[in-house]
Structures are given as structure tokens and as C-alpha cells.
Amino acid sequence: MIGHLLSMARGSAGLLALSAAARTVTLLCGAALLVFPAWLVGRLAEGLSVPGLGTVIAVMIGLALAKGLTRYAEQLSGHTAAFALLEQLRVRLYEKLIPLAPAVTASRGSGRLLSSATRDVDRVEVFFAHTLAPVITAVLLPLASVGLASMLAGAGMGIALLSIYLAAAAALIGIGRRSSRTTSTTQVRTRGSLAQEVSDDLRGRSEITIFGAQEQRAQRVDELGAQLASSARRTSVMQGLRAAAGQGWQVAALFTVLLLGLPLVRGGEIGWTELLVVLALVPATAPALSAVEALGISLPAALASAANLRDLEESPPAVVEPTQPVMVHPEEPGAASVSFRDVSFGYPGTDREVLSGVDLRIEPGEVAAVVGVSGSGKSTLASLLTRVWDPQQGQVQLAGTDIREVSLRSLRANITVVEQRPVLVSGTIRENLLLGIPAASEQEILAACRAACLEGDIAAMAEGLDTEPGAEGARLSGGQAQRLALARGYLRRSPVLILDEITSAQDPLTQAEILRRMPEATSATVIMIAHRSAVLRHVQTVYEIDQGLLRAAARPAPGA
Numbered sequence: 001m002i003g004h005l006l007s008m009a010r011g012s013a014g015l016l017a018l019s020a021a022a023r024t025v026t027l028l029c030g031a032a033l034l035v036f037p038a039w040l041v042g043r044l045a046e047g048l049s050v051p052g053l054g055t056v057i058a059v060m061i062g063l064a065l066a067k068g069l070t071r072y073a074e075q076l077s078g079h080t081a082a083f084a085l086l087e088q089l090r091v092r093l094y095e096k097l098i099p100l101a102p103a104v105t106a107s108r109g110s111g112r113l114l115s116s117a118t119r120d121v122d123r124v125e126v127f128f129a130h131t132l133a134p135v136i137t138a139v140l141l142p143l144a145s146v147g148l149a150s151m152l153a154g155a156g157m158g159i160a161l162l163s164i165y166l167a168a169a170a171a172l173i174g175i176g177r178r179s180s181r182t183t184s185t186t187q188v189r190t191r192g193s194l195a196q197e198v199s200d201d202l203r204g205r206s207e208i209t210i211f212g213a214q215e216q217r218a219q220r221v222d223e224l225g226a227q228l229a230s231s232a233r234r235t236s237v238m239q240g241l242r243a244a245a246g247q248g249w250q251v252a253a254l255f256t257v258l259l260l261g262l263p264l265v266r267g268g269e270i271g272w273t274e275l276l277v278v279l280a281l282v283p284a285t286a287p288a289l290s291a292v293e294a295l296g297i298s299l300p301a302a303l304a305s306a307a308n309l310r311d312l313e314e315s316p317p318a319v320v321e322p323t324q325p326v327m328v329h330p331e332e333p334g335a336a337s338v339s340f341r342d343v344s345f346g347y348p349g350t351d352r353e354v355l356s357g358v359d360l361r362i363e364p365g366e367v368a369a370v371v372g373v374s375g376s377g378k379s380t381l382a383s384l385l386t387r388v389w390d391p392q393q394g395q396v397q398l399a400g401t402d403i404r405e406v407s408l409r410s411l412r413a414n415i416t417v418v419e420q421r422p423v424l425v426s427g428t429i430r431e432n433l434l435l436g437i438p439a440a441s442e443q444e445i446l447a448a449c450r451a452a453c454l455e456g457d458i459a460a461m462a463e464g465l466d467t468e469p470g471a472e473g474a475r476l477s478g479g480q481a482q483r484l485a486l487a488r489g490y491l492r493r494s495p496v497l498i499l500d501e502i503t504s505a506q507d508p509l510t511q512a513e514i515l516r517r518m519p520e521a522t523s524a525t526v527i528m529i530a531h532r533s534a535v536l537r538h539v540q541t542v543y544e545i546d547q548g549l550l551r552a553a554a555r556p557a558p559g560a
């Protein structure tokens with residue numbers, strides 16, 4: 001997992017290295033600001049010569065300035081790297097998500113995905129921007145300190161300091177390591193669930209209010225909140241223990257240096273200068289070693305988030321782009337012909353076969369209907385045609401080509417689906433209409449609205465096409481949203497048009513008018529998924545799905 005984590009930062013390696021180098025110099029300057037006065041005091045105590053006051057002041061100012069400037073360089077390069085990394089991580093996540101949409105992303109839940117795209121990415125970024133450079137200096141500075149102590153006060157002193165540093169690092173990393181890892185993983189999962197609950201509650205606010213289920217829903221959020229609070233408490237206890245260890249090692253180190261150093265001074269093996277300098281090395285090393293404490297918090301969190309992101313990124317897509325994709329041009333005469341050959345399909349993870357051995361051929365320009373009881377597999381048939389899923393057996397063909405060989409972009413450019421529950425994006429009605437064909441002219445937009453019986457509704461709106469329908473189309477009626485989606489479908493002018501229950505929210509007169517205007521609105525091959533017999537009178541062929549099997553059915557008699 002650490003390797004995976006490091007692979008995420010490849011693009012910002014240069015800036016991160018610069019930040020680590022600047023931090024090393026900052027800490028060295030900080031250490032020198034402590035060690036230099038200690039050296040001066042030691043020499044004065046021993047009656048040895050010291051540099052003049054002007055030189056001392058110049059050195060101290062020089063060190064302080066160098067410390068400030070390199071600290072600035074560290075922050076600048078660290079934050080620049082952090083923002084670049086944030087961008088790379090988000091782009092990388094979105095690129096991985098695109099092939100997973102719509103089937104795999106839908107099964108994950110939008111709240112969970114949002115939580116991964118924000119919190120998990122942030123935690124990985126925090127690790128690199130604010131932990132990696134400090135960890136590098138946490139190794140370099142203590143080693144330098146051990147080297148200097150050995151030179152000044154002998155190998156014994158160096159070994160003693162090294163042992164204390166190692167023991168401190170082991171305590172800081174080790175305290176609560178195992179529990180931090182499991183707690184972080186639990187926290188990442190709980191946060192994802194919490195985000196999903198909140199997203200469901202926001203989407204289902206009307207139902208929740210009408211059903212009076214606020215308490216019940218709030219309780220679920222409370223339970224997840226309590227789980228998060230309890231794991232945060234565990235993390236805080238470990239954090240407290242680590243902070244105590246972070247202070248404790250310094251006291252132990254100072255005593256050790258005095259215990260070992262005073263006899264050496266008394267024996268004349270070293271002077272006061274050496275002892276004071278080695279003593280000063282302890283607080284001088286402390287800021288560098290404290291990064292290990294931060295690592296105890298950020299590493300488990302970053303690992304848990306990286307594992308979550310990897311799990312998401314490595315989820316196998318429901319369908320894959322062909323290696324040598326065939327392009328089907330919408331102008332090709334056959335682009336509007338659709339066929340199913342002995343197609344069987346069951347949803348992954350279920351035993352039930354929704355469609356069994358389906359054979360179907362719909363000719364260019366034909367208007368066909370697919371009927372069947374609720375849950376019989378009508379929408380599934382449509383999602384096989386757009387390759388939301390691939391069948392386990394048989395072939396779905398467009399223009400006589402197995403659609404698994406057709407480029408996904410080309411396939412989806414040839415087929416438009418008007419969904420039973422259309423999704424409106426935020427923005428104006430015009431922006432929603434232009435979703436599939438941004439370059440459509442005003443005339444084309446108005447013609448599509450007329451064909452979908454939407455022109456009157458738009459004319460009645462103060463801002464016409466520039467009216468904002470509100471989040472999720474909240475300011476439109478169900479029927480208006482459905483007609484907007486139909487107009488959007490017509491506007492795209494793709495060779496194949498799948499209309500999934502597009503008149504289910506319309507009154508009988510509007511439904512009849514929509515069906516009457518349809519032949520003028522589109523010359524595409526139309527597959528209507530329908531229940532109502534009024535719809536079936538406008539189609540040329542009717543197919544019925546019953547218990548997974550598809551068969552041709554009779555059109556209703558006139559007046560039926």
C-alpha cells in the first residue's frame with residue numbers, strides 16, 4: 001500500500017524533494033541557533049576565546065534569516081506540490097471513474113463517491129504535503145546530531161543518543177499503530193456511509209417529511225456520528241500518549257547526556273563546551289523528531305484513504321472499450337438497425353436470468369414497442385443496447401456489428417435514451433436541452449420543444465428557455481420534466497431513440513398530442529418501452545417480455 005501511495009505522488013516528486021531539502025536547511029539553521037550560543041557559553045565558561053560581539057550578532061541574524069527564508073521556500077514548494085498533487089489525484093480518480101460509469105458508480109452511491117473524491121483525496125494529499133518532507137528530516141537531523149555528538153564527546157555518547165532517538169521513534173510510531181490502522185479504516189468507511197445517508201436524506205427530503213420519518217432518519221445519522229465520535233476518541237487517546245512520549249524522550253536524553261557527560265568533563269576527556277553543545281543538540285533535534293509523532297496520525301489515515309481509493313480505482317468496469325474499436329457513423333444507412341441475437345442476461349451477483357435467449361430485429365425507421373409487466377426486464381433490454389451492461393450470452397448488434405466491437409463513444413452517439421426518471425442537471429432549461437448537442441440552434445431547440453409539447457410551458461415562464469428549473473428540476477412538474485427530457489432526446493437526432501415510459505406522467509390529452517407529433521419529430525428507429533395501450537396504437541410492432549422471454553405481440557385493436 002505504501003508503494004501505491006508513493007506512486008500517486010510521482011508527478012510532484014521534484015517539488016516534494018525541494019520542500020524536503022528546504023526543510024532540512026531550516027531545521028539545521030534552527031539547530032545552529034541553539035548550538036551556537038551553547039558553544040559560546042561553553043567557551044566563555046572555559047575562559048577560551050570567542051568571536052567578537054559583532055560577529056556573534058551577524059551569525060545569529062544570518063542563521064535566523066536563513067531559517068526564515070528556507071522555511072518560506074519549504075512552505076511555498078510544499079504547498080505548490082500539494083495543490084498540483086490534489087489536481088493530479090482528482091483527475092486520476094475521475095479518469096478511473098469514467099469507465100466505471102454508469103453501472104459500477106451507481107452501485108457505489110453518489111454520497112460515498114463524493115466522500116472519496118474529497119476526503120480520501122485530501123488525506124492522501126496531506127500526507128505528501130505535510131508529512132513526507134518532515135519524515136525525511138526526522139531521519140537526517142537525528143543522524144547528524146548523533147554524528148556531531150560522537151565527534152565531540154566520543155562514540156559512547158553517540159550510541160546513547162542514537163539509542164534514545166530510536167527508542168523515541170519506535171514509541172512514537174508503535175503506540176496505537178495497530179489500532180490506528182483499524183480505526184482509520186473504520187473511520188473512512190463510516191464517513192462514506194454518513195455521506196451516503198446525508199445525500200439520500202437530501203434527495204429524499206420530500207418523502208421523509210411526508211412520511212414523518214425525520215426521527216428515524218436522524219437516528220441513523222446519529223448512530224453513524226456516534227461511531228465516528230467513538231473512534232475519534234480512541235484516536236485522541238493514542239495521540240495524547242504519543243505527545244507524552246514526544247516530550248518524555250527529551251527529558252531522558254538530557255539526563256543521559258548529563259550522566260555520561262559530567263564524568264567525562266570531570267575526567268578532562270571533554271570540556272564544558274562539548275558537553276553544552278551536546279546538551280543543546282537534544283532540543284535542537286526535537287522539532288525534526290516530532291514529525292514521527294505526526295506520522296503516527298497521518299500515515300494510518302492516508303493508508304486507509306489510499307486503500308479506499310485503490311479499491312474504487314481497481315473495481316472492474318461493467319463493460320470495456322474494444323481494443324480495435326469500430327466506428328458506426330450516424331449517417332450510415334444501417335446505423336439505425338438494431339438486433340438482439342439469442343441474448344441472455346442476469347445482473348452480476350444475482351442468480352436470476354432477467355432475459356433469456358432474446359431474438360429481436362428492428363429495422364431502420366421502425367417504431368417498435370416493448371411491453372411487459374413491471375420488473376420483466378424492459379429497461380434492462382435498453383441498458384444492454386447502450387452497453388451499461390454486456391450480456392452473458394449472445395450478441396447485441398448495431399448496423400450488423402456486435403456492439404462490443406463498436407467504440408463506446410460511437411455507440412452512444414448513435415443511441416439516445418430518454419429515461420423513465422430523467423435527471424436534470426443544474427443550470428437553465430436551455431442548458432439541459434443542449435446537454436447532448438451543445439451546438440443546436442435556437443430554431444432546432446424550439447422545434448424539439450414543440451414536438452415534445454413543451455413550448456406552451458416555456459412560453460409561460462418569465463425567463464423562457466433561460467429559466468432555472470431548480471436543483472433536480474424541483475421547480476418543474478413531473479410531466480414537464482419528462483417532456484423536457486423528451487425534447488432533449490429529439491434534439492440529439494441520433495439514429496436510434498429509446499423512449500422509456502416517456503408519457504407515464506402525462507395527462508391523456510398531452511400524451512395523445514405527444515404521440516401524434518412524434519412522426520414529425522423524429523425519423524429515428526424508435527423503441528418505446530410502454531404499458532399503456534394508447535401508446536401501442538402509434539407503433540408498428542409490439543414485443544412482449546414475459547418471464548425473460550421475448551415474443552412478438554399483437555397491437556391493440558383500434559378503439560381498445
Ligand SMILES: Nc1ncnc2c1ncn2[C@@H]1O[C@H](COP(=O)(O)OP(=O)(O)OP(=O)(O)O)[C@@H](O)[C@H]1O
Nearest residue numbers: 347350354372373374375376377378379380381420
Ligand atoms: N442494477 C440492478 N442490479 C440487480 N438487479 C436489477 C438491477 N436493475 C434491475 N434489476 C432487476 O432486474 C429486473 C428487471 O428490471 P427492469 O428495470 O429491466 O424492469 P422493467 O420491466 O423495466 O420494469 P418497470 O416496468 O417497472 O420499469 C427486476 O427484477 C429488477 O429488480
